[in-house]
Amino acid sequence: MLKRIGIAGVTGLVGTTLLRILESGPQEITDLRLFASSRSTGAKVRFRDRDYEVKEVEPEGFKDLDVAFFCLEAGLAKKLAPKVAKHCPVIDKSSEFRLRDDVPLVVPEVNPDALKGHKNIIANPNCTTIPLVVALNPLHRRFGLERVWLASYQSASGAGRELLDQLHYETEFIALRRPPDTTGSPLPAQLADNVIPQIDALDAHGHSGEELKTIRETARILGLPGLKVTSTCVRVPVTIGHSLAVTGRFSRAVKVGDALRVLKDAPGIVLSPGNELATPADCRDKDAVFVCRVRPGAEPEELSFWVTTDNLRKGAALNAVQIAGLLLPA
Incomplete structure (x- = not known):
């Protein structure tokens, strides 16, 4: 059963969604450790009527956990997941490990048997x-x-909070019948009305x-x-x-x-x-x-x-929680 959990990238859209899924789920979590990049270090996150402090991602922080959920970009996952996997299974949502022969790529409704013989890193597939x-x-x-x-x-949420915010911003211009301001957009063209x-x-x-x-x-x-x-x-x-x-x-x-x-x-x-x-x-x-x-x-x-x-639930966070349920059944 999932009782001791770590989430890396908890302040992003998928990390936040994952936390809410766990909060409303049946898991009796006794040890919750939340991690993010240095710019989010020290932030407080509410979970089941308690505030948790977000710490910077560091492999030793995952010792003695049942599972680690990684909601990080591929470069960080490549660097950190193998180190964390020495302490507990890592379910990684990035693209870094998905096509590696020694890492199972799992959708529980489709290929749960792929988990057999895993080496403590399990890849969560693309949200599409x-x-x-x-x-x-x-x-x-x-x-x-x-x-x-x-x-x-x-x-837009599939590309993260930055693009989601950009879409909201551009939509305000469209509502006013004005050309959107795309300065600083992560996309090469406007997304609103396009x-x-x-x-x-x-x-x-x-x-x-x-x-x-x-x-x-x-x-x-x-x-x-x-x-x-x-x-x-x-x-x-x-x-x-x-x-x-x-x-x-x-x-x-x-x-x-x-x-x-x-x-x-x-x-x-x-x-x-x-x-x-x-x-x-x-x-x-x-x-x-x-x-x-x-x-x-x-x-x-x-x-x-x-x-x-x-795409934030079954396309990402929920699929990861379901994988964890196969690793550690109730």
């Missing part, structure tokens, strides 16, 4: 990959997945970093190293909630009715009945992956559908 594989996995098990096409519509068809740097072939994550992580989590994935990732002016338009091609013909029955019974999925829609606003502060608009593709073997989830 997680809902994608939760939706694809039951369909793959029934129909045999061969190819995926996707377009993602990713909220979409940006690039997330992260482009490689030599024109694929963005985010697109490569969805391509490579999806294949690894599903255990399909030869899976072909075509991905376009787009930043949209939404505060919280990542969505995907997905088409899968399977090894045999897929009837929509059969697919609906599979999705309805799948763990972690809320399937919208009939023609009801699921939007980012519907999924906020909820734990499930929402699926709607299930329909035939261009060929009998293809199926198209819409997926959305709270």
Whole structure:
């Protein structure tokens, strides 16, 4: 059972969300240690009617804990996670360890057995990959997945508090019918009243970093190293909630009715009945992956559908807490 917990990066959006999930959960936490960068050192964070002081991240501070949640950027995770892993298991949300053969990349509804034989570092997948594989996995098990096409519509919070604040700021200008002030924005263009068809740097072939994550992580989590994935990732002016338009091609013909029955019974999925829609606003502060608009593709073997989830919860913090629950069951 989770009783002694450390969180590195607790003042960020994912760290804050993780703390709130633990606060409302059943865990009887007896030792909570909170860490962040030096600029947040000394801050007070409330948890279950008690104030905790945030300390600077330091490996020795994680001694004798049951688990450490890392909500840090990749560079810091690379430096600190192996040192902390000498003291306790580390569940890391950064991209640093996701494709390493000796580090399991886990979505509990999909590949919990990947945790076997872990070496105290477990990677939490990308916030777009997680809902994608939760939706694809039951369909793959029934129909045999061969190819995926996707377009993602990713909220500002997926890039952190700085971009979320920038979106709020720019939206005020739009409400006043004025051009937004983008001075200091982390993006190359305004986000309010706009979409940006690039997330992260482009490689030599024109694929963005985010697109490569969805391509490579999806294949690894599903255990399909030869899976072909075509991905376009787009930043949209939404505060919280990542969505995907997905088409899968399977090894045999897929009837929509059969697919609906599979999705309805799948763990972690809320399937919208009939023609009801699921939007980012519907999924906020909820734990499930929402699926709607299930329909035939261009060929009998293809199926198209819409997926959305709270990227701070199931797309990040909740998935990490679920992994911890597998490591240390009640």
